[in-house]
Structure formats: structure tokens, C-alpha cells
Amino acid sequence: MILCITEKPSVGSDIAKIVGASSRRDGYFEGNGYCVTWTFGHLCCLKEPADYCTEWKRWSLSSLPMIPPRFGIKLIPSDSYKRQFETIKNLIEQCDEIVNCGDAGQEGELIQRWVMQKAGCKKPVKRLWISSLTDEAIRDGFQNLRPEKELEPLYTAGLCRAIGDWVLGLNATRLYSLKYGMQGQVLSIGRVQTPTLALVVSRQLEIENFVPKDYWELKTVYRETTFSAAGKNFDVEEKGKVVIDRIKDLPLTVTDVTKKAGKEAPPRLFDLTSLQVECNKKLNLGADETLRTIQSLYEKKVTTYPRVDTTYLTDDMYSKCGGILNSLKDYQQIMIPIRGQKLRKSKKVFDNSKVTDHHAIIPTGQPLPDNLTKAERDVFNIIALRFISVFFPDCSFEQTVVNAKVDNINFKATGKVIIDPGWKVVYAGDKRQEDTEKSDKNEKEDEETAGILPPFTKGESGPHAPKLVKKTTQPPKYFTEGTLLKAMETAGALVDDEDLREALKANGIGRPSTRAAIIEILYKRGYIVKERKSLRATPAAIELVALIKEELLKSAKLTGIWEGKLRQIEHEEYSAKDFIDQIKQMISEITISVLRDPTNRRIVAEQAQDKSEKESAEGKSTKKKEKKGKK
Structure with missing residues (x-):
């Protein structure tokens, strides 16, 4: 008998239909030489501190850092989980071969392997690896099952991530809560959540401390076209007026007219x-x-x-x-x-x-x-x-640049005309797309742009009307969930260019599948709130980030480097042991540093606290896992 273990009952039903396991039993399907059963997302987790050492049950500074000599796993305490695990264990004992049908990713690999380890599985295992749940994809997947050994590095990376989050999250949360919290208050610290919070806090402080300044741009109108002076901004209006008085009666001369054909490729597909x-x-x-x-x-x-x-x-x-x-x-x-x-x-x-x-x-x-x-x-x-x-042609356009001069001041006017909209016809009439493009354009635009410019000839000259346009420096914008996700993906770098964004992904903080959960944790902890679409850090969050002196705990760039190492582990380019050893050394150094702090600082904040240490680590609490599994 071949046993298929999926991650959810609904997926189990889909796979049972394909392999011919048509008889429904308690916790599995059976038929045609197959049994198909399932987990509910995570059935197992890393053991909690008290499972290793009774002294670690009580929160105490003297017990830190907590570093087990060997990490172990346990069943998540839940009657329904225990019943389903016993079903899986019994089926493993009866089967001849197992097909791991978990979600084809790092977390899916971890979920399934932990269950099989806990069940003492010694049977041969193959891996179903599919990118969709269509009948065709499932059939193709079963025709091309992968050896379990191939996915070993993926599991190792997932295990390192879980252990790293346990060591850093549980120890740092206890450390900061006991040292700086008030009356049993939990100050949640995490390998990914704290650098993410630091991004929000840093942006907010930058905005709050921003001092706007007025400045004046020099422009001139020639033949009903506005030209902008290159590098001629004035911090005092009077300085600009002096220049205008000097050039207003002098002719503007066109020094160069260039037309360039340009193309804009379709946006990339979605990750x-x-x-x-x-x-x-x-x-x-x-x-x-x-x-x-x-x-x-x-x-x-x-x-x-x-x-x-x-x-x-x-x-x-x-x-x-x-x-x-x-x-x-x-x-x-x-x-x-x-x-x-x-x-x-x-x-x-x-x-x-x-x-x-x-x-x-x-x-x-x-x-x-x-x-x-x-x-x-x-x-x-x-x-x-x-x-x-992505199957449409590029959008082609013609850009005209007219350079001109008045006295020794250079001016420029640009015009951009769409020759063939190409892929943009796909979004014709899509108001949301138009609004998004307009918003993006306003954020990036730093010079006058127009549509069709009148024909200009090099060497022509004539009167013009110079003017000063008052502008005010603007602070950066508050993060939205969308822009915070982009900042997490690029380890805090402000990147719009798609090619550069792709290059920075290797050292982004968190994984695509966990970043949303990290933001949810920050809401739950009372560290951030949403005002319309903007994310605001609470006073407690600002205090906490200011309190943390250890850059590795709050630097998005440094955390991104660690994420890069996890990806290297996944590709067998970095040692799992070295990664775990670095985490252990880091938490030991952080513990010593915090304990030596002679100040008596305390953080007071009203937060809806849940003292689940698993959530303190990275938000992967028992409740959250149960909730995921039951969906």
C-alpha cells in the first residue's frame, strides 16, 4: 500500500480522486492500493523551553540564554491533532511506501518531515512536487515523483530557520521583557519582526523630525512651452528674482533638439x-x-x-x-x-x-x-x-528633448508621445491601473513633461517669460502594507527598478510566505496601527526600538544577510551548523550586553498581550497553526 500525506483535508480529497482512493474512512481515503491522509498544517512544533528543562518554565534572567544541547519536536497539544496524528502513524506502520504531498515549499517540507519523524517513519519516501492543484498537474506530478533526498537541503534550511527563530525569539523576548517590561509585560522580539518594526519606526521618526523648507525653481515659457533651468533652485526668492531681472530681456536660444525612440516593456509577472x-x-x-x-x-x-x-x-x-x-x-x-x-x-x-x-x-x-x-x-x-x-508588444514612444540657453543658464523641455501603446491596451479603461500609474509618475517625476511639443529648430531664438515656481521639500511617506512589503523584500532599500529589485531579493528579510504574518504580529503586539492606509508605530514600539542597541536585532540589512545564508543552505552553499552556531553566539552576546545595562529603563505600553512564547518568537503560535490547519 502506498500512503500519500497531504497538508490539508481538501488537498487530500483532490489527490484521492486522482489515485483512485474512493472510500472515505475516519481521517483518510482508501482504495486502488492507496491511502490518502493529511495533516492540519503544522501538527508538530519545536519543543518549548520547559520541555527541555524544568527550570526554564519560570521566566528568569539567570536562566538566559536558553540553548538546548539538541532540539526536539513535539505534537501540538490538541485532541483533534492527536487523533489525526495517530491515524497517520498507524497508516505509516501499515504502508510499503510514502508519497509526501505537502505544499511544495520550505514550510511544507518541514511540516511533513516533522510528522514522519515523530511517527518514527522508516519507510521509503518520495516527493510530489507540483505548482498547481489541477487534475493534470497532480497526474503529471505522480508520473515524476522526486526522491526525498533531493529535498533534504530545503528541509535543512527550514529547520535552521525554525531553530534560529526559537533561539533568538524566545531568549530575546524573555530578556527584554524581564529587563525592561513593567509588571509582567511581554516585549516581543523576533528575528524578522524586530527589523521590520525598526523600518516603520525609522521612517516615522524621519517624518516627525522633518523640517520643510521652501525653495524656488527657475522656469521660463518660450513659444507656449515651459522650460526648466538645470540646477537652478534658490533657497531665497530674492536670489531668483535677481537672475530673472538679468535674463528677462535676453533672448532664449535653442541649442539642441533630439528625438529618441523608446520602449517600455510590460511589467513582470507576479511573485x-x-x-x-x-x-x-x-x-x-x-x-x-x-x-x-x-x-x-x-x-x-x-x-x-x-x-x-x-x-x-x-x-x-x-x-x-x-x-x-x-x-x-x-x-x-x-x-x-x-x-x-x-x-x-x-x-x-x-x-x-x-x-x-x-x-x-x-x-x-x-x-x-x-x-x-x-x-x-x-x-x-x-x-x-x-x-x-506579457505577450503584448512593448509600449513604444518618442521622447523629444529641447535644450536651450539664456545667457549662461541652461534650460530644458521634454515631451513624450506614445506611438504604439502595446501592452497598455490591456489596461485601457482600467481606472485602478490609471490611478496607480499616475500616482507612481507623481512620485518619480522630477522635471516638466508634456505630450507633443511644437517643432523647434536648433539655433532659433526669441523672447521668453521667466518665472519662479515656489516648491516645498516633502518628507518621505509613511509605509503602507504594500511599501513595507517591498522594503522587507529589499532589506530596507528603496527600489523601484524591477531588475535591481530582483537582484536584492536574495537578501530580503523574511520569506514571501511569512512577511504578511510578520506584519500581522506587529498589529497584534500593539506595535503598529493603521491610519487609513498608512502604518504608524505606537509609542511603545518607538521606545522599544530606541532601547535596542544591538544592531543585529534591528538592522534590516544585517537580517537580510542572514536570510541570504538560509537561502544558501537551501542550495547547499552554506553550512547549517555555522548558521546555528552564529545564532547561538549572537544571543549570548546580546544577553551579556543587556544584562550589563546599568540603567533602570522601563517601557510602559497598553498592549493586548498573549504570553505564548511561540508567538513571541515569530508569531507561529499553536493557535495560529490550528487556525491554519482548519481552513
């Missing part, structure tokens, strides 16, 4: 973070809500695996894309311009070297079920339009 950013912008969905929605679309078989960090497809997907496009019945009118043509194959879309475990998020080609919620339909629409757009 999870960019999808969360887009849904926050266009739909005002929070990161966690977007993740829940795309997970539901995946389980309803209409989109591919969501917890991905690549925006590329593999080359072999190219042959399937035509069929997927044809399946999008509600979008056929949009695709008329590319009908009858060979589908475009861009290196910005198809690149095997940029895909490891899963490709970008795209539609699967399955018909949409009638029971989609409004949020699911809206998110699917965003994914579908993006997928369609």
Missing part, C-alpha cells in the same frame, strides 16, 4: 510580494488578506502555487501559455490584437535560470467556479491581466 503590493495599491487589501485570497484561488485550482519569490516562467511553460490564454473566456476581447500571431517569448518572462522550485503566479487555465468571492475575482483579474500583458 507573492509584488502581488500583495499590487493588491494593496489597487484593492486596498492587506498583505495577509491577499495571501489568504490567493491561497484560496490556488486551492480552487484557478491559479498556480502562491508562495513564490520569482517573477519568471520556465521555458517549458511557453507551449502551455496559448492554451491558458484561450481558457480566459472573459478576456478574449482584450486579446484580439495578438490573435493569429506567434506568442511573444521574452527573456524577462521565460528564464529557467531564474526559477528554482516554482514559477511566477499565473492562471492555470481551469474555468472559474461560480463560488468565487468578490475579493477572489478582483485578485484573479489582476493576475489574469498581468499574464495577458
